[in-house]
Amino acid sequence: MHPVVPSPETLSAQTCWSCVREIEKAAHFCPHCSKLQPPADSDYFTFFGLQRRLNIDLSALEKEFYKLSRRLHPDVYARATPAEQQWSTQKSSLLNDAYRTLRDPIARTEYLLELEGVKLEEQSRTATDEAREQGKEKQQVVPPDLLEEVFELNMQLEEMRMGKKMGERDEQVAKDLESAKGRFEQMLSSSNDDLRKLWNEWDQVIASGADAEDPNRVAVRDRMVALLNRRSYVRNLVRDVNEALAT
Amino acid sequence: MAYSNKVIDHYNNPRNVGTLDKSSNDVGTGLVGAPECGDVMRLQIKVNPDTQVIEEAKFKTFGCGSAIASSSLATEWIKGKKVEDALAIKNTDIVKELSLPPVKIHCSVLAEDAIRAAIGDWKKKHATAEPVAVETAQAKA
Numbered sequence: 001m002h003p004v005v006p007s008p009e010t011l012s013a014q015t016c017w018s019c020v021r022e023i024e025k026a027a028h029f030c031p032h033c034s035k036l037q038p039p040a041d042s043d044y045f046t047f048f049g050l051q052r053r054l055n056i057d058l059s060a061l062e063k064e065f066y067k068l069s070r071r072l073h074p075d076v077y078a079r080a081t082p083a084e085q086q087w088s089t090q091k092s093s094l095l096n097d098a099y100r101t102l103r104d105p106i107a108r109t110e111y112l113l114e115l116e117g118v119k120l121e122e123q124s125r126t127a128t129d130e131a132r133e134q135g136k137e138k139q140q141v142v143p144p145d146l147l148e149e150v151f152e153l154n155m156q157l158e159e160m161r162m163g164k165k166m167g168e169r170d171e172q173v174a175k176d177l178e179s180a181k182g183r184f185e186q187m188l189s190s191s192n193d194d195l196r197k198l199w200n201e202w203d204q205v206i207a208s209g210a211d212a213e214d215p216n217r218v219a220v221r222d223r224m225v226a227l228l229n230r231r232s233y234v235r236n237l238v239r240d241v242n243e244a245l246a247t
Numbered sequence: 248m249a250y251s252n253k254v255i256d257h258y259n260n261p262r263n264v265g266t267l268d269k270s271s272n273d274v275g276t277g278l279v280g281a282p283e284c285g286d287v288m289r290l291q292i293k294v295n296p297d298t299q300v301i302e303e304a305k306f307k308t309f310g311c312g313s314a315i316a317s318s319s320l321a322t323e324w325i326k327g328k329k330v331e332d333a334l335a336i337k338n339t340d341i342v343k344e345l346s347l348p349p350v351k352i353h354c355s356v357l358a359e360d361a362i363r364a365a366i367g368d369w370k371k372k373h374a375t376a377e378p379v380a381v382e383t384a385q386a387k388a
Contacts, residue, residue, distance in 0.1 A: 121283055125356045128338060128363075137367045138360055142280045150287045151278060154309040229282035236285035 028072065028091065036077065039090050043115055044098035053206055054112060054199035058103060065099045106231075109195065109224060112202075116212070116221050123225070141229045150233050153180055157244050174245070181241040188238055191231045198224050250312055251346040257316035262323050265305040267291040275369025279360040283353045286310025288318050290361035292325065292333075294369055299330050306361070313351040317341050317358035330366055 016023050016030035016037065023030050026040040026047070045052050048064055070076075072095060077088040101107045110120060119126070124141060131138035140147065160173045202220045210217045250258070267274045273293050280287045286309065293303035304322035308315045320341060325333040341347070341355035 121350075121353070124281055124283060124353055124360075125338065128356050128360055131363070132337070132359075138363065140279060140360075140364075141282050144278070147278050147280050147287055150280065150285075151289060151307075151309070154287065155307075158309075232282055232285040233280065233287075 028068065036072070036080075036084050036087055036091075038083075038087050039094060044101050044111060045115075047094060047098045048102065050102075051206060052112060052115065053203045054109060055203050056102060056108070061099070061103060065095065068095050105192075105195070106228070109199075109228065113221060113225060113228075116217075118221065118225055120225070120228070141226070142233060143230070146230060146233060150237060153184075153237055154240070156180070157240055160244050177241055177245055181238070181245065184234055184237045184241060187234045188231070191227060191234060195224070195227055195231075198227065250316075253320075253345050254312055254316040254347070257319040257345070258312040261306075261315055261319040263305050263319065263326070264307060266307065267293050267303060267305050272296075272372055273369075275365040275367070275372065277361045277364025277366075277368060279357055279364050281310070281314070281353045281357045284310065284314075286314045286354070286357060288314060288357050288361045290318060290321065290358075290365045292365045292369060294330060296373075301325050301328055301330060301333055310357075311351075311354065313345070313347055313354040314357060316345055317347075317354045318361060320344060321358040321362055325362060330369070333362055334366060336362060 014023060014025050015021065016033060016035060018035040019030060019033040021030070021032045023032070023037065026042045026049070027037055029036060040046070043052075048061065048068075050056070069092070072088055072091045074085065074088045074092060077085045080088075101111050113120060127138050127141065130136075156173055156176060160170065160177065163170050163173065198220060202217075202224070205214065205217045205220055208216075267276075269276050269291070271293070273296055274291055275294065276289065276291045278287070278289045288306065288308040288310065290304065290306045292301045294300070295302050304326045306318040306322050308318045321336070324336055336359060338352070338355040338359040341358055342352055345355070347355055
């Protein structure tokens with residue numbers, strides 16, 4: 001689980017441990033004496049000095065990553081104080097986690113949703129608990145027609161795998177799978193397009209200065225959650241169909 | 248991560264895999280999914296209309312070992328139970344029985360969802376005297 005921490009807006013200034021002058025809270029180095037600062041209680045966006053936006057300039061991110069890698073590297077602090085050595089190790093490891101998360105579009109979106117208070121891992125259980133307590137039927141987070149399709153396709157895949165074990169290759173099933181593959185790849189790419197549109201909406205909401213409770217901010221967030229839920233099914237299908245067709 | 252012996256047993260010898268006639272009036276079908284991992288589970292029950300006892304339960308799950316074990320166990324548990332008693336089964340009971348680790352809790356949630364969805368479907372077909380059930384039946388139509 002990623003750490004959930006305050007947003008950059010709530011971070012205030014602090015002082016450099018070495019020269020005691022005022023510096024920005026999440027600064028890696030003191031702008032006055034250049035000393036390495038202890039790890040701040042900050043999220044990955046803040047670590048890279050970014051706002052909580054989803055459209056990211058990946059080449060700029062990469063450059064910053066390499067620059068920080070060099071400057072934070074434990075070798076640089078081999079002869080520094082034990083505290084600085086420890087900070088450099090901690091920050092180097094944070095840097096790698098942050099970079100790996102932010103450069104991947106889906107990981108970045110999931111991470112942002114977590115920062116926004118969405119518990120992706122627990123949403124289903126929470127909904128089940130609520131439904132049970134209220135004696136109501138649970139609203140499935142994935143549309144029923146997609147579930148039907150996923151189920152049917154899995155049946156076909158299983159049939160094909162069994163046939164293969166027996167040394168047969170059912171041409172009709174193979175044909176069906178080919179066309180299903182095209183359809184699901186199409187779905188995956190259109191869900192990627194939809195996600196990018198939601199990124200733009202999100203970034204606009206953030207640019208407008210909306211706070212965490214802003215209804216627009218919450219609405220875009222929830223639409224991204226729904227989209228990612230759908231997408232994980234389609235992604236699995238594409239993977240499974242490719243696997244079945246490859247052999 | 249190691250699976251518990253019970254999970255492995257259910258995975259290797261799943262109970263009650265199969266299909267019941269979806270169109271039968273006495274059969275309820277639940278099709279549910281876990282967005283966390285993209286698993287999908289179908290659970291079907293056949294209810295005796297006179298006694299309200301679940302006489303048959305079948306499942307088919309596409310997913311990890313824990314999801315298969317959870318649904319296999321769920322069918323074992325609900326068979327022979329009255330519909331109302333089957334509704335009392337909670338995902339936490341399944342977690343306990345199978346010693347599922349925290350990352351696999353959603354598999355047990357899926358199994359509970361499947362039981363409730365199958366019973367819900369069966370209730371809709373019967374549109375019993377309960378006002379709630381009638382309402383949902385109309386909403387669907």
